[in-house]
Amino acid sequence: MSTLDSLQATAIPPEDEALRRPVRAFLARAMQDVPAHVRSRSWSGYDPAFTRELARRGWVGLTLPKEYGGGGRSAYARYVLVEELLNFGAPVGSHWIADRQSAPLILKYGSEAQKRFYVPAVCRGEAFFCIGMSEPNAGSDLAGVKTRAARNDAGWVLNGQKIWTTNAHNCHYMIALVRTSGSAEDRHQGLSQVIVDLKLPGVTVRPIKDLTGESHFCEVFFDNVQLAPDALIGEAGHGWEQVTSELAFERSGPERLYSSIVLFDEWLAYVRTPAGRTPESVRLAGRVAAQLAPLRAMSIAITSKLARGESPLVEAALVKDIGTGVEQLIPAAIADDLYRRDTHAVPLELLRTLDYVTQVAPTYSLRGGTRDILRGMIARGLGLR
């Protein structure tokens, strides 16, 4: 099976690895007083001031071209940066989507005017994006979207509804997948991507309270929202290809391995104390490391394919499916380890962190494509459908 044996372990170039030291020095200071249960929010953590501080150091839009305000660095440099941010549990949620997906999408498909308008603002940490994909009746089956942008003299009129849009209540813009022709029966035909300024009249953003009591995702309603002609990004009717071309970026990155890593490190700190160390916990530490290490190597190997301009969609789906499995194993196994003990000796902060991660862990294998969707993609890659 060529897809499988073509993944070769790859080295991060020394000039990109060199970025780790300054990033880690900054994070060690910036995060030292933030408790673990807050840091475990990681890329769901929202902190515009932190984003602007990163941007001031050139660490937002690191891979974007210098002429648009980016850092002009390689995908490996971003890998190093992101890996450190996630392992420290830095609150990177404000710019996460814009940095990872929206700005690269605009650069790939947008007009020169769109690039000049949006990308520098992303790099300054001043323009936050969300992705408007799911609708009440179009989740995993995304081709069924009904939100419609209809042409008029002033550009486009937008009507419809998005749901489960992560961070919409904190963002300036949404890149929405909408129908510009045909109907839901036309499936992938007639879909387009538009950029929506979420401050426009007719846009209503309603946060949805989740089971943790917080709000990370939202409903977004469009009621005759007037968009300018240049709201369209790329070509009308090509929305599906544009959306799928970005999925390998979304699915293979370090954020698919490290969602529970702050909890793991917090637990490790306890297991390293004489009171915390048991033979079972030592073995569990090794079991998690043995799962994560090959995943990291695979994730870097995919980064090298992306850097060469390939689109390793099947490999990315594989890494995400395995990676989120380990991310979910961590809280389940740590809970078993800690609650077989007399918990009066276990630090409260560790138990709080465990509780938070246990609650959010189901989302790891929902966001960015469910397990079943990913396994279906792998099966297609194997020639089974």
Next chain:
Amino acid sequence: VDDLLSRGLRQLLQDQCTPQLVRRIESGESAAALWAMLEESGFPDALVGEAQGGAGLALSDVFELLELCGTHAMPVPLGETMLARAVLASAGIERPAGSIALAPGHGTAGGGMRCVNVPGGRVADWVLVQRRDECLLLPVAQAERTAAVLVLDATLEWNVSTVAAAPRAEGTHDLQLLQACVSAAQLAGALMSVFTRTLQYANERVQFGRPIGKFQAIQHQLAVLSEHTFAARMAAQIGCHAPGWRPDRLRVAVAKARTSEAAVEAAALAHAIHGAIGFTAEYDLQLFTRRLHAWRQAGGSESCWHDVLGRQLVDDDRGLALDLLRATTDLP
């Protein structure tokens, strides 16, 4: 270089190391003819320095060769011999012809040596035995041999005079580490065989009017099987990352732990998808799934190596777990 090498071995094994031959050797036929061909090819000396008549390759260069041994359910210890000969060459000991298995040794009451359940011990010509801070090279022909748990293995015992006469390499050589490194790479190959055979079967076997691979439940099982195969192969590559022939202990721990975990899952999935036919002696799947279990056990199961990684993380390291992940995955 390694591409040419692996093409050479792949061709040789395709032609010579057939399922029929594997079956015959497993049922007691001599492995001498197969070994003679391998010796002729020069592969057993791949890791021996050029000055000593070998190919002078690094461990990372031979990963695909070790993997191929797994792909073909190799019934002789070629990988073990490659590493054993590197140990002997580096100790300045003359290398005998013939294959070499690896094993920890236990002294007997009469001053002899006993090795229990030696992987490949029934088909090997020699055993490199670890005893405290030295390694002894003992001839299988002079051992008292009893059957072990697995058909290709054996429990071997040598008397005091054979032990006294054995060539010995001073210094500590972690033979379990070498065994684990080889077994992990072979597991990667065997997993690939199991996966491709199962995929092919799902495409061919028709039930309810269509190939069973068209059913979503089977597709998802095959996806999971491919994930284990894919992750295990990367882990086994990591185990062979070394500038010279000596494997790195923590990298091998990742390799052996992950491939062993995958072996259990993959064998179960492959048999579930194959149904009853996969359980027959006649059908080739069993040659590979039995190897998955054998190599999972050789050199230590997953928990053995989880403990190695865990002790490093808990007792030796400070700071982020990430740093251990980097130390084991960044190329040396």
